[in-house]
Amino acid sequence: MPQSRDDTELKILVIDENPLRRAIIEEGLREAGLHEIKLVSDMNGLVEKIYSFDPDVLLIDLENPSRDVLEQMFQVSRLVRRPIAMFVDQSDGPTIDAAIDAGVSAYIVDGLRKERVRPILETTISRFRAFDRLRSELEETRSALKERKIIEKAKGILMKTRGLEEEAAYAALRRQAMSTGNRIADVAAALISTYNLLNDK
């Protein structure tokens, strides 16, 4: 996305306790040609960090309770340039809705033109969404791995107790799953717990 020289000099502060999301946002902003980025993870001394960096745009996730700390800071600010919550500008409804959906909020220095801020917001929103996708993929991978282990274990029990070959053991699990309308992993888990119960494990 093309940026005027002016825009690349906007100072952006990202407050996020999640290291992975922080990295993803930073990468996105740099790709968009923005270089003056400061990342903050620790909420202690937050106020001092903001004073010293003096950002034009401040990004913080909606799950962060420190938003209320910022509100106070901007009320009694020693800063000449008071950032204000982006939600103020109702004329940009779709961006605001998208930001709330993605879970991000922004504070923008008063007087900064909307056109200059929109690319930053859009980048951040898409990065928040990318992070969510990544996180759900990770969770799926994790549970898939866990299920595979359970099925392996159930197969082992069938092979041991009924003298089946590996392929036949798997076929038995699958048959049971189909006839009861359950997932193979669920049948395997039930088998393991029954086996443990009968063998007093």
Place this chain on the structure above:
Amino acid sequence: MPEHVRNEIHAGFIPLIDCAPLVIAAEQGFDAQFGFQLRLYREVSWANIRDKIDVGAYDCAHMLAPMPIATALGLGRTTAPIIVPMALNLNGNAITVSAAIFEEMLAADPEATRAGGMNAVKALKRVVDAHAKSGMAPLTLGMVFPFSSHNYDMRYWLAAGGIDPDNDVNLIVIPPPLTAENLRSGRIDGFCAGEPWNSVAVSQGAGRIVATKSQLWSRSPEKVLGVRAAWAEQNPQLLDALIKAIIKAGQWLEDPRNCDQAADILSKPQWVGTTRDIIRNVLSGTLERGGRLAVNKDPELVLFHSHAANFPWRSHALWILSQMIRWGQVREPFDLNAVVEEVYRPEYYRKAAAALGISVPHENMKREGDYAVTETASSAAKRGQSFFGSDHFDPLHVLNYLEQQKIRSPSIDLTRFKGLNASH
């Protein structure tokens, strides 16, 4: 953003004891009883609540009483008007200090410290002076939001004790779930927050409760139902049903037979999420203050229904405005009564309460610190109504009242307010 289905009301809340009326309305089926479904969304910051109401993601919310007023004055920089058709509770706040500061207060003035309330600030004043004299950094005290009764309670309490909240201490915002940890680490020396967070700090050994809101100002304003004005206009019947359901929930909460069940429900992680015992103590008016202090038994620790707890008193709103002016949050003159009449809307509450056969105050304002309109002067005198250790707040003469406050923001010019508020 949540999709709206017919007869659904979307409301945001913060995990605090006084979100209880909304939670109980949903959990005990008072919403269904009045023909709607209440969808509740747990939030982590008041800023989120304010912004999501502003954009219409929520129709209404559990709100700090000063928030809708701040919106009307353009202070939070949001634009959608919010009205207050009812209050959710009275009282429920406390002021807690760290174990270390408590010991210093005890050493400075043991009687005042043990008595608590308005007395305790006398001990704190001596601690603050001693710190200043020996060149130590000023104490850091926390509250929850710039537009909160907690901010004004803390400031009022400090100023009444001769401590200037803007110059003698460092007053900051701290999210309530972080208070205990920050007391322990010494990053804050005390805080004012709603329950259960004071009790949580005490139970973890980090804090000592030195004042409760009912000691400072009995039956004082706390949370309100903040409603997006545009939504209220378009959905008068739904709003009426919501007010009725919350009234029923408040009555249910005050019935001692429901105390255990209420604690069970509220302690669930999707609601308040602190331990059941702490919540049961708060609901039953039992406050462990910590530090070898006697347990405080106070049936008015938090009120959800009785003593006209749900009535949106315009005198409460005027007091809040007086504090916004006092501490320099608003400097440009405005018409006090006009703002209050626009935001605090007792007509909605009166209509719903009357339909339920509940008696309501005939007046919209009362002298705060006198007796409640719903009871006689003599029974109030027996109870010893209190208003920050002074006599009362007269909502008809707010500017006179402000002139009497010795400690206030030097930036305000009360004479400029006189023009638009000749009667005050």
